[in-house]
Amino acid sequence: MAKPWLFLFLREIYSILISLRISLRMSLISKLPHIGTTIFTVMSKMATDAEAINLSQGFPGFGADPILLDLVAKYTKGGFNQYSPMSGIPALRSILAEKTKLTQGYLPDQETEVTIVSGATEAIFCAVTAVVREGDEVIVLEPAYDSYEPAISLNKGVPIYVPLNSGNFSVDWEKVKDAISPKTRAIMVNSPHNPSGYVWTLSDVNQLAELIREKNIYVISDEVYEHITFDGKTHCSLGAHPELREKTFVCGSFGKSFHVTGWKIGYCLAPAALTSEFRKIHQYVTFSTVTPIQFALAEYLEVPDRYLSIPEFYQKKRDLFAKGLAETELEFIPSSGSFFQLASYGHLSKISDRELAEKMTKELRVACIPISVFYSDKKDDKIIRFCFAKEEAELEEALNRLKNLSSILS
Ligand SMILES: Cc1ncc(COP(=O)(O)O)c(C=O)c1O
Incomplete structure (x- = not known):
């Protein structure tokens, strides 16, 4: 008969071997080895x-409009606390489309071209994921916001960096032209620009349209500071350009506009075919975005002066x-x-x-x-x-x- 101590000893050895095997199997190879704490x-x-x-x-060091905060309380207490439709509540998509008409002169279709997401970061990630495949090149104008490169890399795309002009950080269109290759699938645009504050002019928008005309190149336009421009300058959304609109994902952020960055709520405007692909990804990243805040924003946006x-x-x-x-x-x-x-x-x-x-x-x-x-x-x-x-x-x-x-x- 086997001795009990031998049995215990063998059992101990066995469990050590099993955990060693698990820990070996579990050694994770990072997909973003170059990324640390921001x-x-x-x-x-x-x-x-x-x-x-x-x-x-x-992030703003001051609070949001108490009216907006009261609206959130109204909708949380009113029981609007379950999942919203995947693309966002109709009231918010509709008022956002109207806001776009008022500020940018075109009316996106609220059913097929407007999606509410959990912050512009999600919009950027889903847009990049929708269009970038392994080996595709994506033009990134630098200095650039830090979320673009990881989104491109996770999709096995290749960022192609183009420096902005030193001084005022305007775009060097010759350099952008030189960076375009048959592998270029997308360009990341950010205006008003973080970190420089440069605001794209109509001429910038037209130059981009011309450069990518008849090319299979998409535009991911990060417009989170759309309402923050100075000295009479106005924000030219790429969606306002009829030709660019056909190939652009406009990514916006209610968090930035209304001093509530912690709410992480934003949107993506894109033509129906692009939105359809965008939503396939969005529905498995977050599915939907915080419901009572969507209702609150829908009511808040009814007064244009609040964003104007x-x-x-x-x-x-x-x-x-x-x-x-x-x-x-x-x-x-x-x-x-x-x-x-x-x-x-x-x-x-x-x-x-x-x-x-x-x-x-x-x-x-x-x-x-x-x-x-x-x-x-x-x-x-x-x-x-x-x-x-x-x-x-x-x-x-x-x-x-x-x-x-x-x-x-x-
Ligand atoms: C240029 C730019 N894009 C996107 C974001 C992220 O926006 P959100 O908080 O809505 O995800 C930021 C936030 O700092 C930003 O500066």
Whole structure:
């Protein structure tokens, strides 16, 4: 008869071998080995630890309109808490189509061309996934928002980077033309632009239309800052161009427009054939988006002034920030759109932009974002980005601290 201790010993060995096998089998090979924690998380944590004013991450430092908050309460308490239709509730799709008619002059079909999603990030991911196949090239204008490349890579596409012009970050159309190849399947567009604030002109839109005419190239147009433009500039949606509309996914964000980035709610406008493919992906990424907030937004958008007044609201902040920045040693061109302001310091110091951002956060107690993180090759042009979507008192205090910049550069 086998001894009980031998039985226990063998059982122990067996379970070790099984768990070893499982852990070997479970060793995960990353699909995004080059991606770590985003700089936005890093800088925000550093800002909290240093008790710094956080002008790094792009979120408003003030609350939403109480009317909108009351509407959310009305619909949550009213029992509108179950799944919505996959494409979004009809009332929100319909009012969004009307808003598009009012602001961009065309009326998307609310049944077949409008989809409500969980933030522009989801819209971008689903649009890229809908069109990009293995080996397809996707043109990315840099500096670029950080969600584009992972979406392209996860779909086994190849990002082809084209630098924006230095200075004002306008598009170098010759370079875009040179980057187009028979493998080009899509181009990522972002206007108003994060991080530079550059706003596409009608001429930019026409040049793109001309360049990709009769080519099988789609456009993924990130327009999350559509309502934030300054000095009388207007946002030209690519959807407003009849030819581009046929090949474009317009990605928008209610979170950005209405100071509720944490709600993660946005939309995608695209022609029926593209929307149909887009929805096949959306329905298995999130299926639908938070229902009571959709109802609240549908009612809120009934008053056009609630979005038409956004440029004026932000213009005051842009002006205040630019005026204060002019009293520091930093150099800048006032932002034309978005809630970001870039500033150069290369004439003051040769330290890297990451090092400066860290020193500013810890020593001046103002957090910003180094622009090198928006480049695939981490090119360092000695430029930093500030987010001015903050209360005026907070901006004034930050500007005050920035006057002492030279103290941390010596
Ligand atoms: C250019 C750009 N696109 C997309 C997003 C993400 O938008 P959402 O929060 O609606 O997903 C951001 C957020 O910072 C952004 O700056």
